[in-house]
Amino acid sequence: MPDTLSSPPRLILAxxxxxxxxxxxxxxxxFDVMSPDVDETPLPGETPAATALRLAVAKARAVAETTESAETADAPRGVLVIGSDQVATFDGLQIGKPGTHENALAQLVAMQGREVEFHSAxxxxxxxxxxxxxDDVVTRVRFRTLPEAELDAYLRAETPYDVAGSAKSEGLGIALLDTIDSDDPTALVGLPLIALTRMLRAAGFPLFAAHGGRA
Known part of the structure; x- marks a missing residue:
């Protein structure tokens, strides 16, 4: 494990x-935030888990390459880059971000009473x-069966058009769900913090140093 207590690496969310x-x-x-330039189109025949993991790695490496090519005062400290991607699958098909109200409503209607699997890589x-x-943290979600008018009202209240599956579990979208089965409650939102803190500790990042403790 690298010794980073005296000079922790720069942390970047890609x-x-x-x-x-x-x-x-x-x-x-x-931490800093950088947007990775990565094509998120699934490859032909690629499984949802493989897509999510490939894109998580690609995002982290894309940002790392950008920082490596730039000379900064932080260079001697090193950089830890976090990449993450989430893919939802239902009936064997990958579910993307709906983008529009109409697409989101169609997603929610199709998933009523069914189980959807989310791969948070x-x-x-x-x-x-x-x-x-x-790591690939899998969350299995079962949706409730609700009147279409309620689904429409939910979408207009929360506008979750940039969320795979159209249901924001951290908000009103929790009312759409019957059950959530996961080892990490943050995975469904998009960044599995239990897995991430495990990785950061393995990399020697001092999680508690800023709070008066030693990692």
Whole structure:
């Protein structure tokens, strides 16, 4: 494990998602945010788990390459880059972000009374060693059967058009769900913090140093 207590590495979240940023802020550690330039189109025949993991790694590496090419005062400290991607699957098909009200309503109607599987993939890339830690945290969600008018009202209240599956479990979307089965309650929102803190500790990042403790 690298010795980073005296000079911890710079932490970067490779994401443009406001949801992931809000989750990472829970750890109360300093971090920067950079948007990765990655094509998120699934490859032909690729499984949802494979898509999520590939994109999580690609996002982390894309941002790491950007920081490696730029000379900064932080260079000697090293950089830890967090990449994450979430893919939902239903009836064997990948479910994307709806983008519009009409698409979101169609998603919710189709998933009523059914189970949807969310793959929340995570990557932590350490540019000091070249090590890459990855994990795929699976969450299984069963949707309730509700009148279409209620689904429409939910969408107009929350406008979750940038969320795979159209249901924001951290908000009013929790009322659409019957059950959530996962090892990490933050995974469904988009950034599995239990897995991430495990990876950060393995990389020697001092999670509690800013709060008067030693990692």
């Amino acid at each position: 994401s443009s998602s406001r949801y992931r940023r809000a989750l990472l802020e829970r750890l109360c550690v300093p 995570l990557c932590l890339y350490d540019d000091r060693t070249g090590d890459t830690q990855t």
